[in-house]
Amino acid sequence: MPYFIEAILPLALPNTFTYAVTEAEYGFLQQGMRVAVPFGKNKIYTGLVASLHQTPPRLYEAKEIHHILDEKPIVTPIQLQHWKWVADYYMCTIGEVYKSALPSGLLLESETIITPKKDFVAEGADLNDEEYLVYEALQVQSALKIQEVSNILNKKTVLPVINRLISKNAISLQEEISEKYKPKAIRYIRLQEQFLQQEQLSQLLEVLSRAKKQREAVMHYFQLQASDKKPVAVKKLTDAGITATVIKSLIDKEIFEEYYIEEDRIQFEGSNNAGFSLSEKQQLAFNSITTSFEQHNVTLLHGITSSGKTEIYIKLIEGYIQSGKQVLYLLPEIALTAQLVIRLSAYFGNKVAVYHSKYSNNERVESWLQVLEGSEKAQVIIGARSALFLPFNNLGLIVIDEEHEQSFKQQDPAPRYHARDAAIVLANYHNAKVLLGSATPSLESYFNVQSGKYGYAELKERYGNVIPPEIILIDLKDKYKRKQMTGHFSDTMTDAVAETLALGKQVILFQNRRGFSPYIECMTCGHVPQCPQCDVSLTYYKYKNALRCHYCGYHIASPTQCHKCHSTDISTKGFGTEQIEQELKVLFPEKNSWRMDQDTTRGRHGYEKIIDSFKNREIDILVGTQMLAKGLHFDNVGMVGILNADNMLYQPDFRAFERAYQMMVQVAGRAGRKNDRGRVLVQTYNPLHNVIRQVTENDYEGMFAEQVYERHNYKYPPYYRLIRITLRHKDYEKVKNAALWLYNVLCSQLQVPVLGPEEPAISRIRNEYIRSLMVKIPPGTGLQPTKKAILKVLQSLDAVAQYKAVKITINADPY
DNA sequence: AGCACGCCGACT
DNA sequence: GTCGGCGTGCTC
Numbered sequence: 001m002p003y004f005i006e007a008i009l010p011l012a013l014p015n016t017f018t019y020a021v022t023e024a025e026y027g028f029l030q031q032g033m034r035v036a037v038p039f040g041k042n043k044i045y046t047g048l049v050a051s052l053h054q055t056p057p058r059l060y061e062a063k064e065i066h067h068i069l070d071e072k073p074i075v076t077p078i079q080l081q082h083w084k085w086v087a088d089y090y091m092c093t094i095g096e097v098y099k100s101a102l103p104s105g106l107l108l109e110s111e112t113i114i115t116p117k118k119d120f121v122a123e124g125a126d127l128n129d130e131e132y133l134v135y136e137a138l139q140v141q142s143a144l145k146i147q148e149v150s151n152i153l154n155k156k157t158v159l160p161v162i163n164r165l166i167s168k169n170a171i172s173l174q175e176e177i178s179e180k181y182k183p184k185a186i187r188y189i190r191l192q193e194q195f196l197q198q199e200q201l202s203q204l205l206e207v208l209s210r211a212k213k214q215r216e217a218v219m220h221y222f223q224l225q226a227s228d229k230k231p232v233a234v235k236k237l238t239d240a241g242i243t244a245t246v247i248k249s250l251i252d253k254e255i256f257e258e259y260y261i262e263e264d265r266i267q268f269e270g271s272n273n274a275g276f277s278l279s280e281k282q283q284l285a286f287n288s289i290t291t292s293f294e295q296h297n298v299t300l301l302h303g304i305t306s307s308g309k310t311e312i313y314i315k316l317i318e319g320y321i322q323s324g325k326q327v328l329y330l331l332p333e334i335a336l337t338a339q340l341v342i343r344l345s346a347y348f349g350n351k352v353a354v355y356h357s358k359y360s361n362n363e364r365v366e367s368w369l370q371v372l373e374g375s376e377k378a379q380v381i382i383g384a385r386s387a388l389f390l391p392f393n394n395l396g397l398i399v400i401d402e403e404h405e406q407s408f409k410q411q412d413p414a415p416r417y418h419a420r421d422a423a424i425v426l427a428n429y430h431n432a433k434v435l436l437g438s439a440t441p442s443l444e445s446y447f448n449v450q451s452g453k454y455g456y457a458e459l460k461e462r463y464g465n466v467i468p469p470e471i472i473l474i475d476l477k478d479k480y481k482r483k484q485m486t487g488h489f490s491d492t493m494t495d496a497v498a499e500t501l502a503l504g505k506q507v508i509l510f511q512n513r514r515g516f517s518p519y520i521e522c523m524t525c526g527h528v529p530q531c532p533q534c535d536v537s538l539t540y541y542k543y544k545n546a547l548r549c550h551y552c553g554y555h556i557a558s559p560t561q562c563h564k565c566h567s568t569d570i571s572t573k574g575f576g577t578e579q580i581e582q583e584l585k586v587l588f589p590e591k592n593s594w595r596m597d598q599d600t601t602r603g604r605h606g607y608e609k610i611i612d613s614f615k616n617r618e619i620d621i622l623v624g625t626q627m628l629a630k631g632l633h634f635d636n637v638g639m640v641g642i643l644n645a646d647n648m649l650y651q652p653d654f655r656a657f658e659r660a661y662q663m664m665v666q667v668a669g670r671a672g673r674k675n676d677r678g679r680v681l682v683q684t685y686n687p688l689h690n691v692i693r694q695v696t697e698n699d700y701e702g703m704f705a706e707q708v709y710e711r712h713n714y715k716y717p718p719y720y721r722l723i724r725i726t727l728r729h730k731d732y733e734k735v736k737n738a739a740l741w742l743y744n745v746l747c748s749q750l751q752v753p754v755l756g757p758e759e760p761a762i763s764r765i766r767n768e769y770i771r772s773l774m775v776k777i778p779p780g781t782g783l784q785p786t787k788k789a790i791l792k793v794l795q796s797l798d799a800v801a802q803y804k805a806v807k808i809t810i811n812a813d814p815y
Numbered sequence: 816a817g818c819a820c821g822c823c824g825a826c827t
Numbered sequence: 828g829t830c831g832g833c834g835t836g837c838t839c
Contacts, residue, residue, distance in 0.1 A: 007839080012816045017839040040838050041819065062839055095816085805834075 002056050005029060005065070007037055007047030010099035010107055012092070012414065016050050020062040026052060032073030032080065034106070036066040042173070046108045048075060048098055074106065074372060076391050078429045083389075085425055091723070091787055091810045092414035100415060101389035103368055105361035113174045114144045114162065120170045127168070130161050135170060185260040187234040189247065191221070192257050204255065214250055217242045221256075231261065278311055285459040286312050289435065292455030298424055298434040300403070300449050303459030304468070304698075305439045305669025306633070310340075312459070313399050314347055316435065321351060321379045325396025325432075326371070329382045330419055332405030333630045334358050335607040337382050348380055355383035355390060385410060385419030388426060395430040398423045402630060403436035403445055404662055409815035416811050420445075439669060440662040443711065446704055447718040462672075469640070469671040469678035471696040472496075473687040476644075487583040488575050493641050493681050494587060497621065500679070501591060505638030506614065507621045509580060510667045512648055514597040514625055515539040515548070516579045517572035520558075524567035529559065535764035540572055541599075542582065552766045580623045580643060588621065596624035629666035638678060640671040645684040649691060652761055654716045655815075657691050661703045664695045715753065717813070721777040723790065724811040727757075728768040738803040739771035745793050752777050752786060768807075787812070 003026035006016040019037050021029060029035070029049055037047040044066055056062070083097040099107065116138040127135055137144060137152050144152075149162065165171045195204050208215040220240055224232050237247060250256040278286055285301065289312070292299040303309040317327045329344075331337055334356045345352045355367045370378035372391040381387055385408055400408070400420050408419040420436065427434045436445055436454070448454040462468060472492070479490040486494060497507050519537035521528050529538045531549035538547035540558065548555040561568045572579070577597050584593040594600075594610060601607040607627075614622050615634060622628070648660035664682070672678025684692055694703040712719050725742070729735045739757035746754045756773035763770055777786050790810070798804050 004839095009839090010816095011838085013838075015839085019839065037839085040817080043818080043838095057839065060839060093816095099816095 001054060003052070003054060004056065004062060005035070005052050006050045007035060007065075008050050008098050009037070009039060009045050009047050009095050010102075011045075011095045013095055014093050016094070017047070018057045018062045019047070019065045021052075021065055025065070025068065029068065030073050031077060032075040034069040034074065036069055036108070038063050038066055046106070048102075049073075050080065069108075074368070074391065075102075076372075076393055078393075078426075079389070079391055082422075082426050082429060086415050086417050086422055088784070088787070089425075090415045090417050090812045091791065092416070096414045100386065100410075100413065103361060103364035105365040106368065114138070114149065114171050115142065115174060116171055117169060120168075122170075127165075127170070131165055131168075131170070134161060134165060138171065185262050187258055187260055188231045189221070189234055189237070189251070189256045189258050190232065191218075192254055195255065213243075213246045214255075217246050217250060218255070234258070276311065278315060279308065281459060281461045282308055282312055285457045286315055288457040289316065289455075292457060293433045296453075296455035297427060297432075298436065298448070298453070299455035299457060300441055300445050301435060301437040301457045301459065302441055302446075302700075303437060303439060304462060305666065306462050306672075307439075307459040309401070309437050309459065310343060313401070313435070313437070314344065317344075317348070317380060317397065317399070320396040321348065323396070324394065326374070326378070326392050326394050327380045327396060328387060328390070328392070328398045328423070329380060330387060330398065330400045330408070330423065331382065331384060332402045332407045333627075334384050335601075335611075335627075336630060336632070337384070338608055339611075339632070340382055344380060344382065350377055351379040353378035353381050355381055355387040357384065357386055385417075388419050388423055392426075392430065395427065395432045397432055398427050398434045399437065400434065401437045403438040404440050404442040405630065406659070406815050409813070414809070416809075418813055418815060421813070440665050440700065443658055443704060443707055444718045447708060467672065467677045468698065469668055469680045471668060471680045471682065473692065473696060474681060474683045475687045476683050476685045479683075486587065488580060488643055488683075489583060489587060490683060493643075493683060496639055496679060496681055497588065497641065500638035501588065501620055503638060504636075506617065506619070506634065506636050507639050507641065508628060508634075508637055508667070508670050509584075509621060509623045509641045509643060510625075510628055511575070511577050511580050511623065511643045512625050512663070513574070513576040514578070514599055515550075515576040516542040516582070517576060518574040519572075520547070520570055521573050522562035522565060522567055523569040523571050525562060525565040527562050527564040528573075529556075529563065533765070533767045535762050539576070542578055551762065575643075577623050577625060584621055584623065591620040592618065593621035593623060594619040596622055596627055598625070598627075601627070626663060628670065629663050632670065634670060637671050638676070640667055640678070640680045642667060642680070642682045642684075645682050645692060646686060649686065649689060654711070654714065657710075658703070658707050661691050661695060661700075664692075665698070665700075668695070715776050715778070719779050721783060721812075722814055723775040723777070723787070724814045725773045725775065725790070725794075726809045726811070727771045727773075728807040728809075729805060730768050732769045734802070735769045735771050735806055738797065738800075738806040739773065741800070741803065742793065742797055743773055745796065746773065746775065746790070749793050750775065750786060750789055752781060 003021045003023055004018050005021055007019055008016050029052060031049050031051060033049045035047050035049060036044050039045050046069065083094055083101060086097045087094040116135070122132070122135055133152055134149055162171070166173070195201050205215060205218065208218060217237060220237060220242060221232055224236055234247060238244060247256065251258055285303065289299055289301060301309060301312065313329070320327050329340070331340065337354055337356060341352060341354055353367045353370060355364060367378060367381070368390060371381060372393070374393055381390060400423060403420055410416050424434050445454065449456045474490050474492050476490070479485050484491040500507050517540045519528050520540045529547055530536065531538055531552065531554050533554055534549055534551045536549060536551060538549055541548055545558045546555050547558055559570065562570060577595050581593055581595045594614070596610050601610065611632065613619050617636060642664060645660070645664060648663055649656060668680040671680050682692065686692060690706060691703065711717065716722070727735050727739050727742070743754060743757050753776045754773060755776065757771045758773070760770050760772055775786070775790060777783060794808060
């Protein structure tokens with residue numbers, strides 16, 4: 001009787017793959033274990049066992065698995081079910097979900113290793129120069145990777161050389177798959193057993209009387225052991241000034257012996273319970289959440305900025321972990337985890353674990369395994385969207401903070417999932433509750449509240465008498481007419497900044513565009529430098545004196561004269577954070593201003609450094625992009641300035657107004673503190689615009705009503721569901737035709753509206769032309785059947801020879 | 816997706 | 828004459 005498994009491979013292929021296993025393996029293997037399997041000509045992948053069966057494939061011979069990587073499953077049945085849902089809903093393969101769900105430390109890929117054959121002699125084998133170089137390198141290193149061979153020969157195509165060496169019997173190839181995860185081990189020492197008795201010990205000290213250093217080391221060891229009553233780590237001795245050589249010779253003399261204990265890489269120290277109690281309003285909100293959970297699985301907490309939502313989350317989480325449940329806390333931005341970990345571990349001690357993509361491989365594997373075991377140390381998980389894929393087995397609650405943030409939706413590699421929506425599905429599988437929190441809920445969530453699908457709780461009062469900020473509108477048209485502008489600052493704005501600083505408070509300025517200016521223009525011929533690979537103008541960076549493309553990274557030195565007409569009269573157009581920072585240096589030369597955007601927050605701690613120095617008041621004025629709007633708390637900010645509200649309002653996106661509202665309210669929320677009313681200054685050409693008015697009046701309901709009305713009229717979410725199909729190819733005509741073909745077929749096959757084919761605002765990126773189509777699914781129309789039909793149409797597109805090279809991406813619920 | 820295979824233009 | 832460009836087909 002043959003035995004088989006179905007394995008999921010981390011690839012964008014629609015099917016699972018069948019592999020043959022032995023009877024013993026069949027008995028041992030379970031769903032959710034990893035297996036190393038050969039795939040294609042000479043590659044080994046980490047497959048995941050999806051099922052076991054005994055039906056031989058009919059059209060091909062199943063390969064045998066290479067070996068088994070786990071002793072017990074590392075992926076739970078619920079996860080597999082959830083992955084399946086993600087793959088179906090977001091229209092990608094389960095392999096893609098698997099690939100992004102598993103930490104890369106658990107997802108190994110093979111590497112081809114070249115080793116020399118022992119009995120080969122170079123003499124008389126007539127190797128050419130390249131072959132000899134490889135042979136020689138192998139005498140020194142005894143194993144090479146393909147990449148290394150390529151470096152040695154200084155060219156890309158090395159396979160012919162390798163093949164010739166194989167045929168000459170000089171080398172052989174192996175596929176190596178190495179476990180990347182290594183538990184961190186701490187080195188300890190202890191006295192060999194025979195010295196544990198008193199007399200031997202005195203003897204020992206006698207023996208060492210002439211080796212002063214070694215004697216000292218042994219004495220010190222005793223001290224440590226007596227005081228700590230714990231195993232003695234080698235590091236403790238070296239810290240005390242005992243050298244590694246001394247320890248080594250003691251080990252060599254068999255006086256000490258060394259041993260290792262695995263240690264957790266991540267440890268949060270925390271005094272358990274820095275007890276606090278909720279304010280009256282917070283308690284009310286807390287109560288309405290718990291009541292709401294009796295009827296609804298999902299509840300939205302609509303709490304204005306600085307109303308103390310986090311305290312409510314903490315109280316809620318406490319209840320769940322007391323009953324032994326796991327809690328997942330999702331944040332929109334990795335950079336926010338640091339602040340939150342401090343707050344939560346002060347309360348829950350080392351029950352808090354973190355998980356996000358900036359964590360090292362090993363750290364992520366560790367958290368994964370802890371969650372899988374249901375370890376005490378990972379009862380509360382804080383993470384960005386990928387933490388959703390951890391192997392929970394007893395999940396009780398998911399908190400999604402800043403629920404409206406668009407970064408919860410994964411944009412680029414598939415699966416293009418929305419963490420909020422996927423979390424709600426996951427919670428259902430676990431019978432867990434979901435709490436969404438935001439000061440400016442997404443229209444989707446608030447809509448679900450109104451229709452009774454979600455529960456609702458609100459917190460409409462700032463914590464501890466913080467008065468909501470005063471919002472002042474500045475009419476730019478008027479200011480320019482009256483010549484009251486200095487650069488991009490109106491006199492009102494400059495005065496307010498000066499006043500705030502004079503009071504010893506800090507200022508935040510918001511400009512949603514990085515760089516110095518979005519483009520430069522020749523004042524003689526009107527030429528605007530463009531990216532040669534993308535259909536965008538190049539952003540000017542004054543500091544680096546460069547022009548840069550935000551889409552492909554292309555950059556050139558900033559021209560001194562126009563490339564077209566050689567005029568030297570070049571002017572910058574528009575403005576970004578860098579320019580504002582420059583202007584500040586002139587306006588407030590003795591104040592310390594700093595800039596926070598993607599360009600200054602590179603690196604693992606770039607962001608935290610800026611935040612910390614702002615908190616420590618080393619920075620007086622912080623200029624930043626939308627990064628500033630994401631749930632940061634500062635307690636000395638006297639005013640917030642929005643330099644140009646208009647560029648947010650006029651984006652070609654049906655969500656532009658909602659976003660502009662959210663962004664402005666969020667940024668405004670950074671102003672003010674206890675007993676001190678903050679000020680928010682908004683510069684705009686449209687002071688009468690509805691969204692601006694809604695921001696000043698803090699009228700979420702008004703914004704919601706107006707936007708929802710528009711969405712209804714123009715057939716957009718939350719009424720209609722959207723699926724965007726994007727086509728890319730370097731041949732302009734080819735994409736254009738393929739998009740038209742696709743449009744026609746979709747229209748004839750689907751009974752729903754299809755928009756397009758549309759040339760997006762940026763119609764070419766990295767030399768690929770882009771077209772997009774939008775399928776709109778009306779309320780009440782089945783999602784699954786429509787998606788199935790779309791996939792079928794795309795398959796038939798793939799069957800058209802001239803179009804199959806066109807790259808296609810599908811984005812369900814684009815955000 | 817990756818990767819091998821296969822066919823065609825630009826140079827050591 | 829090879830190197831490396833890309834189009835094509837396949838992966839249990």
